[in-house]
Amino acid sequence: MNQNYIKPDNWSIIEEGFDKERVKSSESLFSIGNGAMGQRANFEEAYSGPTFQGSYIAGVYYPDKTRVGWWKNGYPEYFAKVLNAPNWIGIGVKISGEPLDLNTCVAVNNFRRELNMKEGWYERSFIAVLQNKVEVLVKSTRFLSLDLDEVGVIKYEITPVNQDVNIEFAPYLDSGITNEDTNWEDKFWDTYNLAHDKNEAYILSKTMKTNFHVCTGMLSEIFIDGEQKDISPKVKMDGTSISLNYGVEVPKGKTTSIIKYGGYTVSLNHEEDNLKNASTAILRKASESGFDVLLNSQKNAWSKIWEMADITIDGDVKAQQGIRFNIFQLNQTYLGKDARLNIGPKGFTGEKYGGSTYWDTEAYCIPFYMATKDQLVARNLLTYRYNHLDKAIENASKLGFVNGAALYPMVTMNGEECHNEWEITFEEIHRNGAMTFAIYNYVRYTGDYSYIPEKGLEVMIAIARFWHQRATFSTDKNKYVILGVTGPNEYENNVNNNWYTNYLAKWCIEYCVQNIIKVKTEYKSDYERIVEKTSIAQEEVEAMLEVADKMYFPYSEKHQVYLQQDGFLDKELITVDNLDKSQRPINQKWSWDRILRSPYIKQADILQGFYMFEDQFTKEELKRHFDFYEPFTVHESSLSPCVHSIQAATLDRMDQAYTFYLRTSRLDLDDYNKEVEEGLHITSMAGTWMSIVEGFGGLRIKKGTLSFTPKIPKEWKGYTFKVNFRNQIIKVNVSQEGTSFTLEGNSDLLIFVEGKEVKISPNNLITV
Amino acid sequence: MNQNYIKPDNWSIIEEGFDKERVKSSESLFSIGNGAMGQRANFEEAYSGPTFQGSYIAGVYYPDKTRVGWWKNGYPEYFAKVLNAPNWIGIGVKISGEPLDLNTCVAVNNFRRELNMKEGWYERSFIAVLQNKVEVLVKSTRFLSLDLDEVGVIKYEITPVNQDVNIEFAPYLDSGITNEDTNWEDKFWDTYNLAHDKNEAYILSKTMKTNFHVCTGMLSEIFIDGEQKDISPKVKMDGTSISLNYGVEVPKGKTTSIIKYGGYTVSLNHEEDNLKNASTAILRKASESGFDVLLNSQKNAWSKIWEMADITIDGDVKAQQGIRFNIFQLNQTYLGKDARLNIGPKGFTGEKYGGSTYWDTEAYCIPFYMATKDQLVARNLLTYRYNHLDKAIENASKLGFVNGAALYPMVTMNGEECHNEWEITFEEIHRNGAMTFAIYNYVRYTGDYSYIPEKGLEVMIAIARFWHQRATFSTDKNKYVILGVTGPNEYENNVNNNWYTNYLAKWCIEYCVQNIIKVKTEYKSDYERIVEKTSIAQEEVEAMLEVADKMYFPYSEKHQVYLQQDGFLDKELITVDNLDKSQRPINQKWSWDRILRSPYIKQADILQGFYMFEDQFTKEELKRHFDFYEPFTVHESSLSPCVHSIQAATLDRMDQAYTFYLRTSRLDLDDYNKEVEEGLHITSMAGTWMSIVEGFGGLRIKKGTLSFTPKIPKEWKGYTFKVNFRNQIIKVNVSQEGTSFTLEGNSDLLIFVEGKEVKISPNNLITV
Known part of the structure; x- marks a missing residue:
């Protein structure tokens, strides 16, 4: 926990004072992004202390060879890694011959960071006392342009405080970067060209295996006392980096600055052999506009986003700051312009978890984007999965499913599964249901039924087929059962008849069949195309419905609740409040078997189902299940408190709802899980939004x-x-x-x- | 399957004809060992085709850094790897300037291998036609001495068939070897000294991390036409190898030979700084005895082993060959002289599985060694676990157990756990029961109760404590349950109330308490020492017994059988004979989730319990359970057929018993599992012995x-x-x-x- 470290402010995230222990955490918290690229709050100048470097390009990933101890049939060959991209922000700084490095300075005073969420920029300032006794005031402002989304801009200002100095600025590009997260220490980037032209420099590199070509470019301008200087830089190059070195003499009290325009052009959006030209064009365009104009349009662009997405809270600065931080980060991560992209769990703030797409998108993120953007954005998110349908069918076939059944991947970048824990990859199959639910949710909210005949029904049929085949008939129970699954509560593995999974399976089949009937009646030509493509026939539909009709749901007569899974009542039912604090969080303190046999719930499981299908249960039933399960819930997933907040509000338990709300909204700002240095919890931020809009509202x-x-x-x-x-x-x-x-x-x-x-x-x- | 490839013979394993595809398989099948060292049947001369080099030293291992995709708390830091040791068998051969390499010869005729099990030697002979037209007859005989167990002997004979030739023998040592099985491509051996003295050479090297120091030595003698020649060799050395090069002129039709004495002295048995002297002494001693004398004493030593251990079968050569191959390999692997050693699943024939010790030893191997050796051998195997008790307690404490509860490791080399699949490492806890069972079995067979007060009771108390703590009380069932386990049938993971585990847990507690009472009464001073050491008290004993008394066992009234685990009857109970052959073996054809939710059983589970505790069930009960479970059993573990063979025999189903017997006894010879090139299934060979002695006999x-x-x-x-x-x-x-x-x-x-x-x-x- 990190409470009270970030200064409360309605619109900004503010850090005051330099603490080397917090550098990595703050690098996460002050991250910036524009949907197309992202940047952790790494220093521009050299820093020899602990730091976690991260520059990211949307859609660019590396298929890292899978690492497992014991291979299981069906594992994917690779895990898609979020890739640290070439560094474009770097500016080497020497002051009277001494490199500026906050780790080696004699003192760092007045250190302050501000992430201005209202206007979409990040600023850092400090007074450094160097070993050579020189004292300088430094201020660096940067933003990733929403308008020109291939460009980031940095203004780096230095004012000598106690003497005239010689300053050397060495803005650089560096593609000799590595990932923190790598399975086999592979090289991820192959650099094949470096070029420069006066104040511009370029590195052309491509990712190994995936062959994404990227031109990283920069264009620099030097100013003294507000006046641009035409200085010819000295160029330094090695195989993977290039720097332009500018020397300037700066009198005490005068300010010199460098403005650096940088960023990426990527083969996802340009012809490979035009990348450098595209980079030159966009950088020059940015430079022609200039820092102030670009910053101004940045403010305007964010103003438009806030106009629609803002939530104001009166009388509680911390809650206000929390919700805006969540909304800001979601918008930094995904703007819905590009149906090839999705919402990674860490967005552009870290590498952890890899991949870009989890069921989080369908279960948590879509409502936020539906309500705060044009409905096309949500439709793009659905289309993303439609475009991956063939790969989901292939994925299911690897696991032995036939006849066009689809299993959407647990984690993916391009539609292929890239996760490799059997209990998750093969068994956390409820994710498949979230795909159908998202379609239902989209149509319910937008009223745009057209998506179903055009695309959605094919997805629904493939998913219903999966459930049909995945359920098995128990002669003992005279019911269909679903064996060997992991529910949303990942603190249970390979269980039988997880209520949430069974419920979702039944619902997916029924909803699919309803829509088959509706499309058949109302969208004849679409129906014919779909029948042609999927070969869905009445017999199969009836067999599916039979599974739905006879689905088994574990239930306790004694407690009058559905059981999370078969055998739940055999556990030692000691509630979380009776668990010694020294044992928390259990995922850090306990071995995995102990967690599994305990009753403790990582995140809403049955309650997740009650949230999604609220209309199908009475408030009395909700209350009973909430009262039964919440006391066993440790909320060690960032996706748990939001659902509980909404349901506590539904049950008029506003104190509890508020507590859950705070936990979700300030999860990263207050570093509840002591891991913010790895990056932010982006997808759960959409849950925070739901806590207010669906919970309180x-x-x-x-x-x-x-x-x-x-x-x-x-x-x-x-x-x-x-x-x-x-x-x-x-x-x-x-x-x-x-x-x-x-x-x-x-x-x-x-x-x-x-x-x-x-x-x-x-x-x-x-x-x- | 490889049926009919190995020639049937009562006493020998014979291969005829050279098949490059089978080189790796035959390297396994013709492996030799003497309990202290082992050697795959790699060629002495160079071979440029596919080969799996393996020289092994008992007790010498490498702690390879654990590789997992997703770390779980409680995983061990390392996995103990069986280590490929420096090569001492190598003899470079050049014939009239051309290196002898069966992969590049123009023809290889009359190729024959024989592993003579009666006398304990291995011979290979062939006529090679080289590219330079020279034709040579080559015969190589080797054995690892049972008497001098640090020495192996090779006699390598060459007779030019079609012309006079110049032959260069270059016997060498090489410590620049690698493992096939390595997680991180680490270097495993550090070579720190090479030395030579006329016909002798030595390499001193040590294992990384574990610091086992090994002197690999050789002493060579050259003969022409039976007469020893005093030739000064040319020495060649690099950082990790040394060779002595002898040139001889050999007339057509005359035989030249090199006798090479080689092997290891190890810091487990000698002072580190005396390793080279010890090596010199033992090699010279061997040389003084000479090849013929050593071979003769080898025959005598094996004759003594066979005198006690042989099983003869009249009228079925394949069955005879099979059982002798099993008995031979067991004796090559472990002779019971050294309580620090144990019986690795691949013995000295491969690297797979790592570690040296599994529950196989207690459940399958001890009966063989009890019945065919002095009882001290079995007692040594028990003592091995007693010596690891502290580490088993430490292991349990890592998983949250307290108060001296012990969990013996799934896989170990020195007592520490070194396996890392949560569903096995943390959950396949039935192995703990096998430790107590082995003590019971030993005392029952030998009548030597003294082991229990001296050592066994401490082990039993620590194990009973584990079961006591591992069981939890289900208020729902009003019984003690054991949740989240993997039984012997590893095709079920993380199940509740595995009958075998629950039964063993109850039995372990009860047997422990019986012995506490007996020792208290009859061995007072031992009892006091044990109470002092373990703090076992009446209150704890009663609490344990309460768990045993109220242990839950899943049972089906309908089928009148115990259920393998909770929920077994929910499966689709389609028997194996209704499973399409194209789906077998399921562990190669199906994804893990599909295996898990299927009813298919990898190896005896409930039946394993019925085997161990036969007296506690009626024959009628056995029949019911056999008839219920065997039809679902795929026997994809080498440890399955033997138990079923014994029980089929018990049920007077001799045809079935015979079929299972053949499968177990010729598993490797006929390569049932298409994997013999990885090494032999050593521990299941003891099960083959049981099939005859306990099953048929x-x-x-x-x-x-x-x-x-x-x-x-x-x-x-x-x-x-x-x-x-x-x-x-x-x-x-x-x-x-x-x-x-x-x-x-x-x-x-x-x-x-x-x-x-x-x-x-x-x-x-x-x-x-």
Whole structure:
């Protein structure tokens, strides 16, 4: 935990004071991204202390040869690694001959970082006292342009405080970088060309195996006292790096600065042999605009995002800062422009977990993007999976499934499975259900049914086929059972009849069949194409329905609850509050077998199902299950508190809801899990958003429109959020006194508030 | 399968004809060993084709850094690798300037290998036609001396067939060797000295990390036409090899030979700085005796082993060859002289599986060594585990167990766990029960109770404590349950209430408590020492017994059988004979999840328990369980057929028993599993022995003496075996007509035959 380290502020993340122990953590927290590239908050100048370097390019990955102790049939050959990309931010700095390195300075005073979320820039400033007694004030500002998303900009300013100095700036590019996370110490990048042209330099390199070609470029400008200087740099090159060295004499009190435009052009978006030209063009364009103009348009672009996505909280700065940090990071990670991309669990802030896509996207992230962006963004996320359908079918066939059954991968970059723990890869199959659920959720929210006949139904059929084949008939129970699975609660492995999985399987089949019937009736030509392509036939549909009808659900008569899986009641049911604190977190303190045989739940499992299918259970049932399972839940997954926050709110337990909310919203800022240095928990940030909008605001879709049951924690004066619902934007303002609604657009909208119909009209404040 | 490749022979393993595809397989099959060192049947001369080099030294291993994809708390840091040791067998051969290499010869005729099991030597001969047209007859004979167990001897003879030739022998040592099995491509050996003295050469090297120092030495003698020549060799050396080069002119038709004495002296047995002297001494001693004398004493030594251990089978050469191959390999692997050693699953024939010690030793190997050796050998095997008790306690404490509970490792070399699959390492805990069972089995067979107060009880208490703590109370069942285990059937992972494990746990506690009471009464001073050391108290004993009393056993009323684990009946119970052959073996054809949710059983699980605790079940119960479970058993473990053979024999199903017997006895010779090139299945060979002695012979211990119920497969005329029972040797001769017994020694022995008491007297043939 790191509480009270980050300064509370409504709009900015602020660190004050230099602490070498926190450098890596802050490198994560102050990361910047623009959906196409990302950058940890590494220093521009050299730093000889512990640091975790990270520059990332969306969609560029490395298939690292799988590492396992004991191979199992069906394991993928590789694990897709998030790749540390060539460094474009580096600026070597020498001051009167001494390299600037905060690790070796005599003193670092007034050290301050600010990540300005409102405007989308990051600034660092400090006064360094060097060993040669020179004292300099340094300020560095940088941002990754939302408008020109292949460009990042740095303004690095130095002001000598106590004497005239000679300053050498050596902006550089470096493709001789490595990954922290590598299985076999392979080289990931192959550099094949370096070039320079006065103030510009370029490195052309490609990734090993995947052959993504990348041109990393930079263009530098030197200023003294605000005036640009035309200095011819000395060029230094080796096989994988190039630097341009500028020497300037700076009088005491005067400021010199270097503005560095840098970034990547990538073969995903350009012809391979045009990468350097594209880089030159975009860098010169940026330079022509100049730092101030670009920063200004950055502010405008972020202003537009905030206009739609912001949530305000009145009376609780920490909660305000937390939610904005979550919304900001989600927007830094994924903007929905490119259907080839997805939302990695660490976004552009670290390498851990690899891959880019987990079921997190479908289960947690889609609601956020649906409500705060154009609905095309959510549709792009669905299309991403549609485009991977063939690979999901191939993946299932490797595991012995036939006839076009699909199993979507646990982790993927390009549609192929790249995870390799049998209990997860082969058994955490509930992820497949999340794909169908996301389609359902999208159609429910947007009303855009067209996605189903066009693309969704094919996905649903392949998934229903999987469940059909994966279930087996137990003559002993006279029911269909699903054996050997891992549910969302990964603290159980290879269990039988995980309730959540069985429920989802049944639902997926039923929902698929409903849609087969609807498409057959209402979208004849689509139906014919789908039948042609999938060979789905009545007989198979009936066999599927038989499985759904006769699905088994473990249940305890005594406790009147569904059991998380067969045999759950055989456990020693000691609640978490009776567990000694020295044993927590159990995933760090206990061996795996001990965790598995314990009753402790990593993240919502049955409650996840109750969250997704709320309408199918009574509040009384929810209460019983919440009361039974939450006491065993250790919330050691970042995806757990948000669901519990929403359900606590549903049950009118606002204190509990608020506690869960804080845990999810400030997970990284306060470093609850003591691991923020590895990167941020991006996907769970969407859960935080849901905690407010669905939890406190009580947003649901009922009868094809919005429904709210607004509640407010007693710690807050009020809060507001906006949602884009079918191209109308509704702003919800909840205070201790009541709730008001504002509607943008042209037509009225009927909504439900506390179950009652309310008509809201454009630009009229409606208070309930 | 490789059936009919090895020539049937009563006493020898014979290969005829040179097949490059089979070189690696034959290298395994023709391996030699003497309990202290072992050698795959690699060629002495260079071979440029595919080969798997293997020279092994008992007790010398390398702790290879663990490789896993996903780390789990509790995993050991390293995996003990069986280590390829410096090559001492190599003899470079040049014939008229051309290196002899069977891979590049124009022709290889009359190629023949023989492993003479009766006399303990290995011979290879062939006529090679070289590219330079020279034709030579080559014969190489080698053995690892049982008397001088640091010495191996090679006689390598060459006779030019078609012309006079110049021959260069270059016997060499090479410590620049690698392992096939290495996790991180580490270097395993560090060579620190090379020396030579006329016909002798030495390499001093040590293993990385473990620091075993080894002197590899050789002493060579050259003969032409039977007469020793005094030729000064040219010495060639590099950092890790040394060769002595002898040139001789050999007329057509005359035979030249080199006799090479070589081998290892090891810091396990000598002072580090005396290794070279020890090597010189033993090599010179061998040379003074000479090849013929050593070979003669080798024959005598093996004759003594066979005198006690041989099983003869009349009327079935393949069965005869099979059982002798098994007995021979067991004796090559472990002779019971050294309590620091144990019986590795591949013996000295390959690297696979690593480590040296599995529960195989206690469950399968001890009966063989008890019956065919002095009882001290079995006691040494028990002592091996006693000596590792502290490490087993430490191992358990890493998994959260307290108060001196012990968990013996799944795989070990020095007592530390070195396996790293959570479902095995942490969950295949039944191995712990095998430790107690082995003590019980030893005392039952030998009548030597002294082991229990001296050593065994401490082990049993630590194991009983483990079971006590590992079981948990299910309020739902009002019984103790054992959750999250893997039974002997490794095709189920992380199951609840594996019957075998639960049964063993209950038995271990009860047997431990019986012995606590007995030792308390009859061995007071031992008891006091044990109480002092273990702090065992009445309260703990009672709590343990409560767990044993209330242990839960899953049972099916419908089928009247115990269930292998909770939920077994939920599986799709399709028997193996209904499984398409294309799907077999399932461990190569199916993904792991599919195997897990199938009903298929890798090796005896419940039946393993019925085998171990036969007296506690009726024959009717055995029949029911055999009939229920065997049809689901795929026998994909080498340890499965032997148990089934014994039980089929018990149930008078002799055809089935015979089929299982053949499968176990010729597993490697006929390469059933298509993997013999990796090495032989040593520990299951003891199961083969049990199949005859306990299965067909029906040997049991009843009322403190031997009991037999002899049966005979219809394919055999007769068979004989001997057992050493409490220092009396009984020979059993079973034929289609009846059974006769001969007793060596001085006193009469009462035995049971078919349940009836029979008195047998020394040197009188008793026919029943």
